Amino acid sequence: MESPVTPFVPVHEFSPEPDIVISIEDQSPLRKRARHTSINNTASESGQSLVMVSEESKGPVRDDAYYMSDGSCVLRVQNTLFKVHRTILSKDQSFFGPMFTLPQGEFREEGMSDDHPIVLQGDTAEEFRHFLWALYALPSELIIVRSPKADLSRLIDIAKVSSKYTFKSTETWALDAIQEYLERNTSPLFNDNPLIRMFPTLSTRSSALLESEGQIARLIRLAQMCSHSRLMDTMIQLLQKLMSGSLHYSYLAMTLADEFNLRDLRGAAYLEVMQTSVFVCPGEGNGHAYMEGDIQETSEGPQRLVVSPVQQLRLLSGYHRLSKAWDRMRAVPPQFEHAPTCGATWHQHGCTQSWTDFWKEKTRSEGVLSLGSANVLGRLGIIVKEFDKWGSATYMHHDCKSAARRSIHEKVKQIQEALPDFFTEGGGN
Numbered sequence: 001m002e003s004p005v006t007p008f009v010p011v012h013e014f015s016p017e018p019d020i021v022i023s024i025e026d027q028s029p030l031r032k033r034a035r036h037t038s039i040n041n042t043a044s045e046s047g048q049s050l051v052m053v054s055e056e057s058k059g060p061v062r063d064d065a066y067y068m069s070d071g072s073c074v075l076r077v078q079n080t081l082f083k084v085h086r087t088i089l090s091k092d093q094s095f096f097g098p099m100f101t102l103p104q105g106e107f108r109e110e111g112m113s114d115d116h117p118i119v120l121q122g123d124t125a126e127e128f129r130h131f132l133w134a135l136y137a138l139p140s141e142l143i144i145v146r147s148p149k150a151d152l153s154r155l156i157d158i159a160k161v162s163s164k165y166t167f168k169s170t171e172t173w174a175l176d177a178i179q180e181y182l183e184r185n186t187s188p189l190f191n192d193n194p195l196i197r198m199f200p201t202l203s204t205r206s207s208a209l210l211e212s213e214g215q216i217a218r219l220i221r222l223a224q225m226c227s228h229s230r231l232m233d234t235m236i237q238l239l240q241k242l243m244s245g246s247l248h249y250s251y252l253a254m255t256l257a258d259e260f261n262l263r264d265l266r267g268a269a270y271l272e273v274m275q276t277s278v279f280v281c282p283g284e285g286n287g288h289a290y291m292e293g294d295i296q297e298t299s300e301g302p303q304r305l306v307v308s309p310v311q312q313l314r315l316l317s318g319y320h321r322l323s324k325a326w327d328r329m330r331a332v333p334p335q336f337e338h339a340p341t342c343g344a345t346w347h348q349h350g351c352t353q354s355w356t357d358f359w360k361e362k363t364r365s366e367g368v369l370s371l372g373s374a375n376v377l378g379r380l381g382i383i384v385k386e387f388d389k390w391g392s393a394t395y396m397h398h399d400c401k402s403a404a405r406r407s408i409h410e411k412v413k414q415i416q417e418a419l420p421d422f423f424t425e426g427g428g429n
Helices: 043-056 096-101 125-136 139-146 152-164 168-185 194-198 207-225 229-243 247-260 263-276 309-331 340-345 348-362 376-388 398-422
Strands: 061-067 073-077 080-084 118-120 277-280 283-285 288-290 303-306
Touching: 061 125, 073 125, 080 125, 125 152, 125 168, 139 168, 152 168, 152 207, 168 207, 168 229, 207 229, 207 247, 229 247, 229 263, 247 263, 247 303, 247 309, 263 277, 263 309, 263 398, 277 309, 309 376, 309 398, 340 398, 348 376, 348 398, 376 398
Parallel strands: 061 080, 073 118, 277 303
Antiparallel strands: 073 080, 283 288
């Protein structure tokens, strides 16, 4: 009778719990996450799960590259056996170091043979193979990560597995390489940069679009797991650019912002979805079952997006609150302090009246009314343009005009900063 394999469970403050369990061999490696259609449960992932189940029913196979004849520790990841060196796994303040020094007790054979491997759960064989590549590669091989030929998926795997098992310097190295790759090849800061070309903005749900969404989601999750603020900022800026070109990315941004509580992304994503789609909840109609994340063309113009009930409530609340905010804003023009010279050389009351008349007229202009009542930022943008065309307004001091213009921009900034608070399911206006 075979002795059971002792589980090794690292405690990691940043890793999601389902992904860091190292378990005994007879436990299932499949852990289901909460479903987020089009992000976590793409067709490729479903296919991978079926392959995993099929593979687990067979005997484990030795890895071609990292089952080493002189290795001192056998590890099993999914249905693949790796035989590597304990001295390598013990470096970099990893979790493996303390584990190898613990008394073995009655389980002395753990990790010593194919029949008694240390079973790592929550990783894929490919992810762990990429991680081992980083540990064993020669300098001449590692230099590729600093070149345009770097494999972004492999770098993500290395950073993820390194973070999980606390290979600190390896994690930092991989994250820095990812950041350099994005800044070198795909920076979102310029419209003509390859970043936007790397992630397609197709209106149809192509395989390329699904792949790009998955890559973005992986990078966001990696940045969150590793607390890498620079990478997170880069990805948020990317999504903010991509949202304007595709409702698929707007939904992706909205869902990721909800999942990771990304305030800087949440308000802009919800606003984009609210203004560019007809949002409905999952259900059945016309003989079809509509799932979260589905997008259909409509005869009316805007695309129909299927969102969760909570997201629908937040979108409706945001529409209501923004509309109310505009009603209050339209009734009372933004306040500003008159210039000191206004009272001395001008009639201050006339200056105030001129500003009030301008505000009332422009908030009812054709351009403003052509936008939806909840499109507060768009309406304020039109008013700024009208203000710049105003020229030398009668009865308004020049310095006061500058102050009035600043007050409009301050109002825009206030709305932008408060956007996430508009899209909440709580009560209030």
